[in-house]
Amino acid sequence: MTDQPMITLNDDRQIPQLGFGTYKIDDEAAPNAVGIALDVGYQLVDTGSIYENERGVGKALQDRGDVWLTTKIWNSDQGYEEAKTAFGHALNRLGREDVDLLLIHWPCPDKQLYLETWKAFIELREEGRAKSIGVSNFEETQLRELVDATGFAPAVNQVELHPRFQQRELRQVHEELGIATQSWSPLGRADYFDDPAIASIAEETGQSPAAIIIRWHLQHGLLTIPKASSRGHIEDNFAATTFELSDEQMARIDALDDEGGRMGPHPANFC
Template identity: 65%
Template sequence: MTQTPTLSLNDGRNIPQLGFGTYQIDNDDAAEAVSTALDVGYKLVDTAAIYGNEEGVGEGLGSHRDIWLTTKIWNESQGYERAKAAFAKCLARLDRPVVDLVLIHWPCAENDKYVETWKAMIEMREAGTARSIGVSNFQPDHLKRLVDETGEVPALNQIELHPSFQQRDLRKLHDEMGIVTQSWSPLGQGNGLDNETIKAIAEETGQNAAAVIIRWHIQHGLAVIPKASSRDHIAANFEALRFELSDDQMARIDALDDKDGRIGPHPDEFC
């Protein structure tokens, strides 16, 4: 069994660096997909209330209690009391008394409720129903405001990050603040698989293109949660743990960065 590397969080816990993402996996298919991922060797599963598949994810996890489980509170559930109620529903759907990590899914700054949501999440952690707390899609001003108003630094910020959109400034801030960066859409929604540089490196290493990209994330110290539904793709992604990229190969992928490469919505404009 390939050993999954871990990253240290600022709360003293260690998170598996490679995980299994479940975005756009239907609830009816989630149990089988998660079960397959565990069989391949994944030690982290990522879901969210808005994905509509928490029941299936919980079913797929079954009796496993050694798998890191992350879920997220959706925009309409922000606010002190609403967040607590929404999180209780997440736990019920997952059929778990506790999750390893809960995130605020988007800052949704125009509603101005992310700070009070964060205060509720601090209490969730203190109550023992969420072992770690973090955020997703937060920009520098959002992160700084959380810390200024609560004194609590998020353990992790899950952001869009792939070779065509590398978010270097935000990653630098994360490093300065002690926040782990976790990449969503790490393959650029599959677009990176057809890139000529990626294909060349895949040929050089004898690896599949997805594994090459995931390996790039890992060697940069990023946590990464690729989504896949078929066993072949789930296993292909996991191959990233079995080889290393050279400094030259890393630099060639670094050179693919594009300031206009964002695929998903801008966090300042989405709510």
């Protein structure tokens, strides 16, 4: 892998901090977008069965075993046998025998199937088909239930996280349990690129607002997977690996946190 920020997971595997997200990139466009990201220097690609682009992502990653690949099992495929079957289909679409990280996409607490799904994931890890396993959008109660029931903590919890929704309490739980935090929608859908704090730091550093926000994630020790389609935006995001923010600049972004800043669904009632 190229020289870029890395995090050591609780299973002792190293994962690139900055990855390329493929949400809303369709199957036909995925090979080109992922190819550009690899050319720019990304060493992690994130997909999921619900994105319907695993074939395109797999095509771009053909013969690229050096690139970290994450995929996710969708809500309708939760359950012990169901998850294993769905993962087999995902591997077929990806053209792979294994993935670096497999996630439960949403907890779907009303279904009460996430624990059985997690037990299947543990077996998939033992078989070597999913080298690391984790979850996405899980809350404290569900994380503790997985650990208490199996003794096995997720390597990663991928959650909505951006300067206006910083998930500080959940991040403390992650630290206690040894779970790495990965931010989805890390740019907040670009809704606050013109925020005075972000704009002023961009002017001070000569970097784009996107690079400023991604750098904030990296300096907080967060994994992050911004999505972009054009080469210019892909390069802008990756520029976050080339500079540092001062403590004072970090504090100005920290001050943007807002209890009502969530943009996506709430995990308690989404399935």
